[in-house]
Amino acid sequence: MQGLMMDYPLTLHHFLERAGRLFPYKEIVSKTAHGLARYTYADFYQRVHRMGRALRRLGVAPGDRVGTLAWNTSRHLELYFAIPCYGAVLHTLNLRLPKDQLTYIINHAEDRVIFVDTSLAPVLEEIRSEIPCVKHFVVMDDGGGETELAPRVDYEDLIAFEQGSPEAYAAKETDAAAMCYTSGTTGNPKGSVYSHRAIFLHSYGLTMADTFALSERDTLLQIVPMFHANGWGLPFAAVMTGAKIVLPGRHPQIRDLAELIQGERATIMGGVPTIWIGIHDLLQQEKFDLSSVRMAATAGSAIPRQVLEVFDREYGMRLVQAWGMTETTPIATVSVLKGRLEAKPENERYAIRAKQGISVAGVDLRAVNGEGREVPWDGQTMGELQVRGPWITSGYYNDPRNAASFMDGWFRTGDVVTIDSEGYIQIADRTKDLIKSGGEWISSVELENAIMAHPKVLEACVVAVPHPKWQERPVAVVVPQARYKGQITKEEILEFLAARTAKWWLPDDVIFLDAIPKTSVGKFDKKVLREQFKNYRLPGAGQ
Numbered sequence: 345m346q347g348l349m350m351d352y353p354l355t356l357h358h359f360l361e362r363a364g365r366l367f368p369y370k371e372i373v374s375k376t377a378h379g380l381a382r383y384t385y386a387d388f389y390q391r392v393h394r395m396g397r398a399l400r401r402l403g404v405a406p407g408d409r410v411g412t413l414a415w416n417t418s419r420h421l422e423l424y425f426a427i428p429c430y431g432a433v434l435h436t437l438n439l440r441l442p443k444d445q446l447t448y449i450i451n452h453a454e455d456r457v458i459f460v461d462t463s464l465a466p467v468l469e470e471i472r473s474e475i476p477c478v479k480h481f482v483v484m485d486d487g488g489g490e491t492e493l494a495p496r497v498d499y500e501d502l503i504a505f506e507q508g509s510p511e512a513y514a515a516k517e518t519d520a521a522a523m524c525y526t527s528g529t530t531g532n533p534k535g536s537v538y539s540h541r542a543i544f545l546h547s548y549g550l551t552m553a554d555t556f557a558l559s560e561r562d563t564l565l566q567i568v569p570m571f572h573a574n575g576w577g578l579p580f581a582a583v584m585t586g587a588k589i590v591l592p593g594r595h596p597q598i599r600d601l602a603e604l605i606q607g608e609r610a611t612i613m614g615g616v617p618t619i620w621i622g623i624h625d626l627l628q629q630e631k632f633d634l635s636s637v638r639m640a641a642t643a644g645s646a647i648p649r650q651v652l653e654v655f656d657r658e659y660g661m662r663l664v665q666a667w668g669m670t671e672t673t674p675i676a677t678v679s680v681l682k683g684r685l686e687a688k689p690e691n692e693r694y695a696i697r698a699k700q701g702i703s704v705a706g707v708d709l710r711a712v713n714g715e716g717r718e719v720p721w722d723g724q725t726m727g728e729l730q731v732r733g734p735w736i737t738s739g740y741y742n743d744p745r746n747a748a749s750f751m752d753g754w755f756r757t758g759d760v761v762t763i764d765s766e767g768y769i770q771i772a773d774r775t776k777d778l779i780k781s782g783g784e785w786i787s788s789v790e791l792e793n794a795i796m797a798h799p800k801v802l803e804a805c806v807v808a809v810p811h812p813k814w815q816e817r818p819v820a821v822v823v824p825q826a827r828y829k830g831q832i833t834k835e836e837i838l839e840f841l842a843a844r845t846a847k848w849w850l851p852d853d854v855i856f857l858d859a860i861p862k863t864s865v866g867k868f869d870k871k872v873l874r875e876q877f878k879n880y881r882l883p884g885a886g887q
């Protein structure tokens with residue numbers, strides 16, 4: 345028997361129209377070159393439609409890719425809706441990618457129009473002759489000066505004479521709404537294409553009480569760059585709920601973020617661990633009132649457990665770990681405690697919160713070993729994490745590497761995990777970051793977290809270095825907190841670790857640096873470190 349409910353399309357138009365109707369007075373705040381700019385959802389709504397109409401006038405046809413090279417600004421937020429709601433595909437470009445990868449991505453996606461903040465235009469000027477597919481540049485003045493890009497039109501001029509009411513548009517929920525390329529650790533970046541339906545359902549996912557519980561009463565500070573996996577889907581979900589939105593604008597520094605939290609009384613935000621570590625470092629030196637925050641999501645790489653503890657204890661700010669990938673829209677697991685686990689002793693509660701969490705309703709997960717068999721949920725046995733669900737990629741855009749990325753309808757994440765009996769996953773490593781020592785695996789993530797628990801350590805990264813006998817051995821790269829610079833020794837770190845890990849896991853060497861190189865989205869860049877230390881002679885490794 346058929347269900348007798350309407351086949352109503354799950355598209356972003358619904359979010360936009362509802363928000364325009366119900367929340368016209370809600371605020372959207374942006375940090376600009378001239379200070380904070382405020383407008384309302386009513387203004388936003390009108391400008392989205394004016395831009396949608398302007399896109400049509402520019403000749404953008406359904407399915408065309410439209411790139412954005414932009415900071416987190418209100419114009420970028422407008423494009424998050426104007427592009428997909430008028431049938432085109434929002435292609436967010438990572439502004440920190442090297443030129444060759446940016447060129448590859450623009451050509452691979454065949455971007456027809458690119459919206460660019462003036463401060464970021466020089467990158468495009470340099471590669472202009474290599475991206476002939478781009479027919480127009482739309483320039484967004486963020487105080488970054490003039491640009492020579494051609495042909496170009498100014499954003500404000502483009503929408504000046506358009507009407508702010510909706511034009512007829514019909515979209516299927518399965519149509520592409522957005523796309524985003526992974527930063528590409530090996531080879532060229534790979535493109536994920538998000539349907540309206542995936543973003544719609546993912547947004548619901550973010551509003552669930554056991555996920556981020558994002559609601560109309562929240563004030564979202566959009567820290568995650570909007571080019572990093574849809575800004576973790578938060579901008580879409582915020583407009584869906586009618587939350588107040590705060591956008592930090594051009595090149596935000598840690599202090600800017602703290603000021604915005606304090607000044608706008610932000611309640612919810614997401615960021616990679618280096619953001620929280622940075623905020624902690626700042627709060628050690630200066631006072632900010634962050635008491636408005638009810639939920640700070642951390643994802644992208646593992647958060648050291650003691651960072652969770654410090655934020656609870658010292659700042660009363662709850663960090664909640666989530667896991668996801670560009671390919672998973674991105675949020676797929678969240679580490680909230682199940683009710684019965686609240687009764688566990690504090691120590692165990694933190695151990696659970698330091699895991700990456702249980703699946704968000706809608707996402708199925710499993711871990712599979714080298715023989716293709718599912719591993720038991722015993723919290724011990726490692727396997728590759730595989731996921732499936734309505735917001736998980738079903739294939740990279742025009743890419744021959746698809747075959748290797750799927751197994752029996754499951755997406756292979758390339759992350760090695762354990763799953764405990766309650767269903768909490770714990771990331772041991774990305775497959776390529778695991779340290780293979782004498783036929784056994786060492787989790788670099790676990791070692792890093794153990795080192796970052798040391799009170800004098802700010803950041804730590806552990807990478808594999810080739811070893812004549814063991815194949816690979818771990819080496820720790822450590823950044824001391826500013827006030828302990830020069831006052832911490834290798835022996836101190838190793839002694840601290842010895843009490844916390846197996847002896848054969850102990851790093852063969854500890855190297856102190858002033859900073860750990862970061863990827864374009866702020867994660868520790870292990871590729872760069874591995875390259876830097878590939879010829880490193882380990883103490884005691886012989887010739």
Ligand code: ADP
Pocket residue numbers: 526527528529573642643644645646647665666667668669670671700757758759771773774863865867
């Ligand atoms: P990039 O490849 O540029 O890092 P993504 O942000 O898509 O792009 O990276 C997804 C990967 O980030 C995951 O496969 C996983 O390895 C890592 N990751 C995401 N969240 C977490 C987390 N909470 N803990 C540990 N690793 C994480």
